[in-house]
Structure formats: C-alpha cells, structure tokens
Amino acid sequence: MAWIILVLAGLMEVSGVIMINEWHKKRKWWAALGMVVGGSLSLGLLTLAIRSIPMGTAYAIWTGIGAAGGTIAGMFLYHESRDLKRILFIILIIVGAVGLKATTGGA
Template sequence: MAWVHLFIASFGEIAGVFFINLYIRTKKIRWLLMVILSFMFGLSFLSLAMRDIPLGTAYAVWTGFGAAGTVLMGILLFREPADYKRLFFLMCIIMGAVGLRALE
C-alpha cells in the first residue's frame, strides 16, 4: 500500500506545479490556494508512504514521478517541445524510479 500512497503523492506534486503555472499566468488567488492544497495533499500521502519506504527511496521516486509527470503535462497541455532528447531523459527518470522500486 505504501507504493500506492507514493504514486498518489506524485499526483499532488504534479497538480501543485500545474496550479503554479495557472497562478503565474492569471495571478488569481484561487490558483494559489490550489497550489497550497495540492502540495499538502501530496506531502500527506508522501508521509504515509514513508512509514514503509525508506526516506531516500521515497523522496527520489516522488520527485522522479513528479518531474516526469510535470514534463508530460507541459508537453500535452502547455505545448512545450517534445523532442527525442527530452523524451530520452524523461525515460531515464522513470527507469531510475523503477530501479529503486526493484531494489526495495
């Protein structure tokens, strides 16, 4: 269950970055509140995951999935470039997270 919590926590980080982007574009307070709530959600699930997963592994996987999800969100929603170099290094992040899971 800890790995499920960690995966859910990553969505909190991805959502938080999404709302940061919306806040920067519009300067509306509701997006700033969503930033805070999203990161609180993510950190809550991260703390649940860290009950059973070592700190270093949990944090590395959380930030890795968060970074990968944020890159994909940027490509899909904000028309950021999706060249082969970006996708290659995105796969490196994902493989690193999978590798850490395999060591657990």
C-alpha cells in the same frame, strides 16, 4: 499500499506544479487554492509513505514522478518542446524509479 500512496503523492506534486503555472499566468484564486491543496496533499501523502518505504527511495521516486509528470504536463498542457532528447530523459527518470522499486524490500 505504501507504494500506491507514494504514487498519489507524486501525482499531487504534479497537480501542485500545474497550479503554480496557472497562478503565474492568470492570478486566479482557484490556482492559488490548487497550489496549497496539491502541495499539502503531496507532502502529507509522502509522509505516510515514508512510514513503510525507505526515505531515500520514497523521496527519489516522489521527485521523479514530479519531474517527469511536470515535464509531460508541460508538453501536453502548455505546448512545451517534445524533443526526442527530452522524452529520452523522461524515460530514464521512469526507469530509475522502477529500478528503485524493484530493489527496495518491504512494503
């Protein structure tokens, strides 16, 4: 269950980053609210996950989901570059996260 919570924390991080971009572009109240809600949920869920998953592993996976997810969101929502090198490095982030999961005992 802790791993599901950790993935949700990472997804909330991505949603918060998307809302930061929306706030920067449009200055709408809903984007500011989205930043606060996404960021708060992300940190709250990360806190819960760290109860069962080693802190270093949880933090690395949380930031990996945020980095890869933010980059992928930028590609699809904001037409950022889809260069093959960027995609390769996103894959490396994902492989690293899977490797951490595979080598971490516990939850």
